[in-house]
Every structure is written in C-alpha cells, then in structure tokens.
Amino acid sequence: MNELLTKVDLPRSTYYERLSKTDKTDKYAQLKEFIVKTYHDSNSTYGYRRIWKESLKVGSKNSPETIRHLMTKLKLKVVIFSKHTSGYCSYKGNLGKIAPNIIKQKFTETEPLKVLHTDVTQIRLRKDKWGYISAVLDQASGEILSYSISLSPNKLLILDTLEKLKQNIVPSLKPILHSDQGWHYQLKYYRDTLKIMGIEQSMSRKSNCHDNAPIESFFNLLKRECLYRYNIDDLTELKNLVAKYINWYNNKCISLNKNGLSPVEYREQSMIF
Numbered sequence: 001m002n003e004l005l006t007k008v009d010l011p012r013s014t015y016y017e018r019l020s021k022t023d024k025t026d027k028y029a030q031l032k033e034f035i036v037k038t039y040h041d042s043n044s045t046y047g048y049r050r051i052w053k054e055s056l057k058v059g060s061k062n063s064p065e066t067i068r069h070l071m072t073k074l075k076l077k078v079v080i081f082s083k084h085t086s087g088y089c090s091y092k093g094n095l096g097k098i099a100p101n102i103i104k105q106k107f108t109e110t111e112p113l114k115v116l117h118t119d120v121t122q123i124r125l126r127k128d129k130w131g132y133i134s135a136v137l138d139q140a141s142g143e144i145l146s147y148s149i150s151l152s153p154n155k156l157l158i159l160d161t162l163e164k165l166k167q168n169i170v171p172s173l174k175p176i177l178h179s180d181q182g183w184h185y186q187l188k189y190y191r192d193t194l195k196i197m198g199i200e201q202s203m204s205r206k207s208n209c210h211d212n213a214p215i216e217s218f219f220n221l222l223k224r225e226c227l228y229r230y231n232i233d234d235l236t237e238l239k240n241l242v243a244k245y246i247n248w249y250n251n252k253c254i255s256l257n258k259n260g261l262s263p264v265e266y267r268e269q270s271m272i273f
Helices: 002-007 012-023 029-041 048-057 064-073 155-168 188-197 209-225 235-251 263-270
Strands: 115-124 130-138 144-150 176-179 200-203
Touching: 029 048, 029 064, 048 064, 115 155, 115 209, 130 155, 130 209, 130 235, 144 155, 144 235, 155 188, 176 209, 188 200, 209 235, 235 263
Parallel strands: 115 176, 176 200
Antiparallel strands: 115 130, 130 144
C-alpha cells in the first residue's frame, strides 16, 4: 500500500482521511428518501412542517428543523400555481327565500357531519368553455362529502350534489348546511330537498365570502395545488383531475390544525364511541 501511495504521490494521512469519509454512511439517507417520496406524493404541496408530521407516523425522531434543512439541501420547495381568473358569482338578487345566518363565522365545530358548507366554483376549459364544480365540505374534518361537475351551474348540478350527500347525512345529528345567497340555494326545490333530508339551512350575508370561508378555502386549494397546473381540455379531464385530487385530499392530505390527520382520519377517530 505504501508503494502504491508513493507512486500516485498521495500522503498516507490524506488517503486514510478520504477512506474514512467514503466509509461513512449518510445517517440521513433513509430520511432523505422518505422526504423526497412524501414531497412528490403530495404533488409538491407539502412544506417541511407537514413532512415532519408525516415522518412522526413512521417513527422518526428528527426535528422539524432537520426536515427543513434536508429539504433545502435537496432543493425541494412547495409549488403553488396562481392564475388571474374571474370568480363565479351565483347571486342574482332575491329570487326566493333567504335563510338566516346560523353559523355567523363560528368555524369551531369539532364533531363531524354536524356543520356543512356548500358552494359552486368555476374553472376555465379550452375553447372558451367553463366547468362548474359544486361541493359540500364538513366543517369539523374538512372532508369533501360530495361533489358534482357540469358545464352548467344549473339545478341538476345542485341536486346531484345533494343526492350524493345523502349517504353521509346522519339525521340524529341535526346537520346544518351553510351556503351563500346564490340563486340555487334560494329556490323552493333546494329548500324542500334539505327538509326531506333533515338538514337545516343557513346562509351567508349578501356578498360576504368570509361567512363561507371553509369551502372557499378548499376551492382555493383545489385550484392552486391542482387545477391551475394544467390547461384543461374538456369536462372529462376536469372530472378526472378533481376526482384524483379529492381522493388524495380526503384520505392523505394532513392538517397541522388537526394533529397531522387527514380529513377521513379525523372523522373516523372522532366518531369512535
């Protein structure tokens, strides 16, 4: 070995120093692999705090700062998309009955399936078309309980959303469904359907999006984390993207406000009697 080191003009001390570095395994190798996988599974939407929460579930003892440091070294950053598009406004004046504002921005419900929020949003498609998404969100868990997608924000879109909601309604909980004052929600067919389902109706004040903040926030996430990434061709592509995102959001997307639980995990844990 000494002869070889002499031939290559490499000091013995330098050789052993390099050998020591080579033999050292990266103690964060597995953690880095976990970080990269979790980051990509979230479609690049998870920052270090949520990845840290996920790491706790698999037994990691590392700190949030360690995760942040490794993400910086790995050059992993949250990717959020934004587009300037016109918002959908369904308010057409007083066309029916305005329900009282029962919620009054009290977004403090902790029991699932008791306080629900609904709204309709729009997303631009190619060829100057629009797709419309109607959804119902559970305030306590954040879970999307039902949704429907159409090329028109019509009665059928709303009724289909309510029909899909039925399987998640527990009449004994006396659920409340909160919406804005959109024309859909004022009409008799909507109010009658809620009565049949055993749901009490609540409405925001006119032109006050903050009164319906939980569902507004979800639609914002849906667009910025998913839909704005794509130039969506048609309704079929929109439906596929929304279905994939909601499945991930409900079952995998953890919330720091809910101790690192996904919406479904929160509901399941909360409803264990």
